[in-house]
Amino acid sequence: MKYDFLDPKALARLGAIPVEARQAMTGNVAGRHRSPHRGSSVEFAEYRKYVQGDDTRRLDWKAYARSDRYYIKEFEADTNLRAYFVLDASGSMGFSAEDDARIQFARKLAATLSYLIVDQGDAAGLSVCQEKIHLEIPPTRRAAHLNHIFEVLSKTEPSGETGLVEALHTIAEKVGQRALVIIMSDLFCDTNALGDALQHLRYRKHDIAVFHMLDKQEIEFDFERPHRFVDMEDKTAVVAEPVLIADDYRQAMRDFMQAVRIKCHDVHADYHLITTDQDYEEIVHNFLTTRLPKKGRK
Amino acid sequence: MSFLQQSLLWGLFAASIPVIIHLLNRRRHRTVKWAAMEFLLKATRESRGKKKLKYLLILACRTLAIAALIFAIARPLVGGFLGWGGAKIDTVILVLDRSASMEQQAKGSRVSKRVSALASVRKSLEGLNNPRLILIDSATGVAQDVPSPDVLEELSSTAATDTHASIPSLISSAIDYVLDKSPGRTEIWVASDMQVSDWAPQQGRWEAINTGLKDLPQKTTLRVLSLASPPENNMAIRVLASRRKANELVLDLELVRSESEGAAAIPITYSVNGTRTADKVTINGQSYRFQKRLPLGKLDGNGHGFVSIPSDTNVRDNVSFFAYGEDSPTQTYIVSEGGETTDWLALASAPPGLDRSKSVRMTPGSAHEIDWQSASLVVWQAPLPEGPVAQELTRFIESGGAALIFPPRGESDVAYLGINWGDQSISPRGQYFIIDEWDEADGPLRNGLEGTRIPVPKLKSIKRRAIEGDATLLASWDDDQRFLVRRVIGDGTAVFISTLPDYTWSNLADADVLLPVVQRMIAKGDTRFGSAFAAIAGSKKAQTTEGEIRSRLDTHAKSNSSNAPYEAGVWKLGDRLLATNRPKSEDQWQILTSNNLNSLFEGTSFKLFEDKGQSDSLAREIWRAFLIAMLVFLITEAILCLQPKVKKSKS
Numbered sequence: 001m002k003y004d005f006l007d008p009k010a011l012a013r014l015g016a017i018p019v020e021a022r023q024a025m026t027g028n029v030a031g032r033h034r035s036p037h038r039g040s041s042v043e044f045a046e047y048r049k050y051v052q053g054d055d056t057r058r059l060d061w062k063a064y065a066r067s068d069r070y071y072i073k074e075f076e077a078d079t080n081l082r083a084y085f086v087l088d089a090s091g092s093m094g095f096s097a098e099d100d101a102r103i104q105f106a107r108k109l110a111a112t113l114s115y116l117i118v119d120q121g122d123a124a125g126l127s128v129c130q131e132k133i134h135l136e137i138p139p140t141r142r143a144a145h146l147n148h149i150f151e152v153l154s155k156t157e158p159s160g161e162t163g164l165v166e167a168l169h170t171i172a173e174k175v176g177q178r179a180l181v182i183i184m185s186d187l188f189c190d191t192n193a194l195g196d197a198l199q200h201l202r203y204r205k206h207d208i209a210v211f212h213m214l215d216k217q218e219i220e221f222d223f224e225r226p227h228r229f230v231d232m233e234d235k236t237a238v239v240a241e242p243v244l245i246a247d248d249y250r251q252a253m254r255d256f257m258q259a260v261r262i263k264c265h266d267v268h269a270d271y272h273l274i275t276t277d278q279d280y281e282e283i284v285h286n287f288l289t290t291r292l293p294k295k296g297r298k
Numbered sequence: 299m300s301f302l303q304q305s306l307l308w309g310l311f312a313a314s315i316p317v318i319i320h321l322l323n324r325r326r327h328r329t330v331k332w333a334a335m336e337f338l339l340k341a342t343r344e345s346r347g348k349k350k351l352k353y354l355l356i357l358a359c360r361t362l363a364i365a366a367l368i369f370a371i372a373r374p375l376v377g378g379f380l381g382w383g384g385a386k387i388d389t390v391i392l393v394l395d396r397s398a399s400m401e402q403q404a405k406g407s408r409v410s411k412r413v414s415a416l417a418s419v420r421k422s423l424e425g426l427n428n429p430r431l432i433l434i435d436s437a438t439g440v441a442q443d444v445p446s447p448d449v450l451e452e453l454s455s456t457a458a459t460d461t462h463a464s465i466p467s468l469i470s471s472a473i474d475y476v477l478d479k480s481p482g483r484t485e486i487w488v489a490s491d492m493q494v495s496d497w498a499p500q501q502g503r504w505e506a507i508n509t510g511l512k513d514l515p516q517k518t519t520l521r522v523l524s525l526a527s528p529p530e531n532n533m534a535i536r537v538l539a540s541r542r543k544a545n546e547l548v549l550d551l552e553l554v555r556s557e558s559e560g561a562a563a564i565p566i567t568y569s570v571n572g573t574r575t576a577d578k579v580t581i582n583g584q585s586y587r588f589q590k591r592l593p594l595g596k597l598d599g600n601g602h603g604f605v606s607i608p609s610d611t612n613v614r615d616n617v618s619f620f621a622y623g624e625d626s627p628t629q630t631y632i633v634s635e636g637g638e639t640t641d642w643l644a645l646a647s648a649p650p651g652l653d654r655s656k657s658v659r660m661t662p663g664s665a666h667e668i669d670w671q672s673a674s675l676v677v678w679q680a681p682l683p684e685g686p687v688a689q690e691l692t693r694f695i696e697s698g699g700a701a702l703i704f705p706p707r708g709e710s711d712v713a714y715l716g717i718n719w720g721d722q723s724i725s726p727r728g729q730y731f732i733i734d735e736w737d738e739a740d741g742p743l744r745n746g747l748e749g750t751r752i753p754v755p756k757l758k759s760i761k762r763r764a765i766e767g768d769a770t771l772l773a774s775w776d777d778d779q780r781f782l783v784r785r786v787i788g789d790g791t792a793v794f795i796s797t798l799p800d801y802t803w804s805n806l807a808d809a810d811v812l813l814p815v816v817q818r819m820i821a822k823g824d825t826r827f828g829s830a831f832a833a834i835a836g837s838k839k840a841q842t843t844e845g846e847i848r849s850r851l852d853t854h855a856k857s858n859s860s861n862a863p864y865e866a867g868v869w870k871l872g873d874r875l876l877a878t879n880r881p882k883s884e885d886q887w888q889i890l891t892s893n894n895l896n897s898l899f900e901g902t903s904f905k906l907f908e909d910k911g912q913s914d915s916l917a918r919e920i921w922r923a924f925l926i927a928m929l930v931f932l933i934t935e936a937i938l939c940l941q942p943k944v945k946k947s948k949s
Contacts, residue, residue: 092333102333188333218334226324229332236335239327240342244349248341256337 088185090162129167168197359935370924388482405527436463459864461836495883534615621831674823681710696788698826705763720764736773759804846872
């Protein structure tokens with residue numbers, strides 16, 4: 001295949017599981033996802049009294065015959081899903097200890113999910129954010145559009161400082177209709193600012209999913225000899241004795257992960273902490289299955 | 299502390315290896331591109347202080363562990379004698395106390411203190427890579443080069459003797475040696491049992507010794523190896539006097555023991571001219587004096603022998619030798635101003651019934667006619683002698699004679715032996731001068747052999763003359779004025795009494811006091827004839843003079859010819875018959891305390907090591923302690939390196 005982040009076998013295996021929204025979506029075409037509006041599907045919703053101006057064709061004459069009152073019979077409306085993949089392309093996303101770089105892992109996830117979404121007739125778009133560049137591909141349902149997304153993914157290289165928070169605010173402002181916003185980032189930014197951006201998205205009634213991508217070495221910090229650590233974003237360097245700072249580092253990392261988790265929980269985001277040594281197919285599988293509606297609901 | 303393998307201490311540089319590795323590691327760091335820089339910076343800021351201290355402790359533990367290992371391999375020696383700071387020594391001057399008391403068994407050992415000291419010194423010298431050894435022994439006082447410490451215990455100059463040791467003289471000799479020979483970095487080691495009589499702390503020369511030590515041009519350390527354990531289960535016998543009385547040999551003997559409580563029956567062997575007899579004596583206190591009369595039968599001329607008790611912890615003081623000459627009558631010369639005093643003195647010196655005692659009356663003017671050779675006692679009641687008579691009298695006393703000196707009736711300002719007569723005093727009417735205190739253990743007023751007291755309080759005086767000058771007070775009047783004083787000159791004694799046996803002066807003539815005093819003084823002077831046959835081992839008298847050949851007469855033991863002048867025994871020195879014994883001071887077991895020693899060497903950096911007998915080496919190897927220290931450091935390092943368990947978050 002042309003793109004090394006796509007695995008046809010994995011796509012085939014994952015294709016059986018639909019990508020579901022966890023809340024009602026507002027699409028522009030009919031689809032398989034719930035809509036907040038009443039529509040013409042076969043799923044009965046409710047009765048309501050007739051008011052002047054209502055289409056008389058929707059009067060329930062049988063109800064009128066029984067009660068001598070005018071009732072309008074309403075049905076659920078189904079619509080399509082529009083998904084925005086927000087890919088953090090800051091320098092820190094290029095970090096790699098042993099496995100694939102974090103950006104490569106993000107490419108796999110974004111490409112696989114966008115394929116599945118478009119394949120089930122929903123729309124997928126991509127937003128790549130860096131410090132100064134904010135590239136955006138609006139969501140469409142066309143299969144040819146996928147190529148465009150894959151092309152951008154393959155050409156995106158991590159550099160500079162992160163622009164994730166600004167990108168999230170931009171999406172919240174620009175996307176008027178409810179959408180599924182899938183964030184793929186290491187979230188190495190100000191957690192309070194991140195929390196505000198997530199709140200902004202939540203305020204716009206978007207369904208938020210967060211793939212918090214870290215490297216195992218970043219969590220465990222198992223260095224022994226002194227190292228010179230160079231910041232991947234601003235290139236500042238620090239010489240440190242890992243044996244001296246390991247405990248404090250790990251504690252700081254635990255605090256950070258906990259803070260991110262709380263921020264995501266506050267906005268009911270679908271939070272997934274993943275490390276780059278994990279199998280991405282399994283991650284996608286878990287993501288999809290946990291989003292499936294529970295029994296008794298559609 | 300010193301080291302057997304001092305060169306291995308260069309290995310201490312290896313202790314810097316952990317520090318060098320640490321510094322190299324700091325320089326040889328790898329560069330890593332890092333994303334989570336925010337947390338790294340935060341951790342770096344917070345990790346200063348406690349963590350750094352912990353890391354430094356780990357580094358210190360590693361360094362100290364290596365240092366401890368190197369020290370252990372270098373075989374460190376430690377001990378109070380060699381002490382800390384021991385360094386390379388060029389010369390050791392060993393001042394060895396060879397006195398008789400050094401033959402006392404060392405505490406917890408079957409060998410004598412002398413042998414124990416020699417063994418300790420030999421082992422210590424081996425530990426110091428055998429520096430040059432100079433021996434100054436107490437018997438000869440001569441400095442001699444010892445080729446190897448291994449032969450130290452085999453030299454005749456380190457063998458047992460019956461002599462006295464003069465430690466101040468020996469240390470002075472060592473100082474003189476250092477000044478004379480400049481032997482490089484030197485240590486003076488004094489091995490002694492710290493007997494007070496040997497150290498003579500009262501001598502004024504200690505000040506000069508201290509000054510000498512401080513002024514030495516080279517750095518010289520003085521170390522004292524003290525073998526000061528008090529004697530246990532030891533008993534000593536001594537012949538105080540031996541003389542022939544007609545067909546009997548009269549021996550005045552003294553037993554001294556280390557224990558002071560409980561009665562003990564001591565078997566005593568008497569050997570006279572090769573004939574042995576045995577007897578038992580019961581001793582209750584710490585010392586016991588008694589007299590033994592041994593029949594000589596028809597043996598004429600000189601004789602000799604020894605008295606011995608069973609061997610104990612010091613065999614050198616279990617025997618005492620004697621020799622005697624022809625019997626001769628005791629001759630007392632009474633130089634007097636006349637009057638009843640002369641009569642009473644003549645009666646007291648030659649009482650009826652004592653045929654061997656003769657008294658000759660003389661005036662001060664005819665005193666030069668005294669036959670000093672035959673005199674036992676000279677009683678002088680006249681102005682003190684001066685001129686040639688005074689010189690003759692002094693020589694007589696020094697040779698062992700006795701002089702009993704009474705005040706003149708008139709005033710006299712002549713001084714003799716540093717003493718002169720002061721003013722005459724008369725008691726108030728109806729009152730008397732009486733004796734208040736007197737020495738009941740020593741002097742002519744001492745108690746009898748059975749402990750009987752002399753009725754001194756019966757003495758009443760109305761007239762007396764003050765005694766002025768420096769002398770030992772043996773009895774005093776109730777107003778603290780001196781009644782009887784003693785001056786010891788050479789081998790003899792001069793006694794001054796402040797009143798007269800004259801009823802216009804006192805009732806001294808009543809014989810209660812005068813008779814025992816005069817007879818005891820005669821007995822004292824009589825020993826002069828016996829003392830001609832007696833000498834202290836190692837003394838000048840015991841040495842051969844030109845043309846004399848030494849041969850041992852007694853059968854008690856055999857002597858090494860080179861050590862014979864310093865051993866007790868009966869000797870034939872040319873025509874002389876001489877019994878040599880250890881000095882009396884060797885039976886006085888008073889020990890010099892460390893405080894006394896500190897005051898003796900005040901201002902000098904001397905080091906004291908008290909040998910308790912646990913080890914025959916003055917220094918102990920302590921490499922095990924360093925190995926244990928190394929283990930402790932390594933365990934500490936391991937504990938510090940252990941990472942605390944981190945509670946993993948549920949994520």
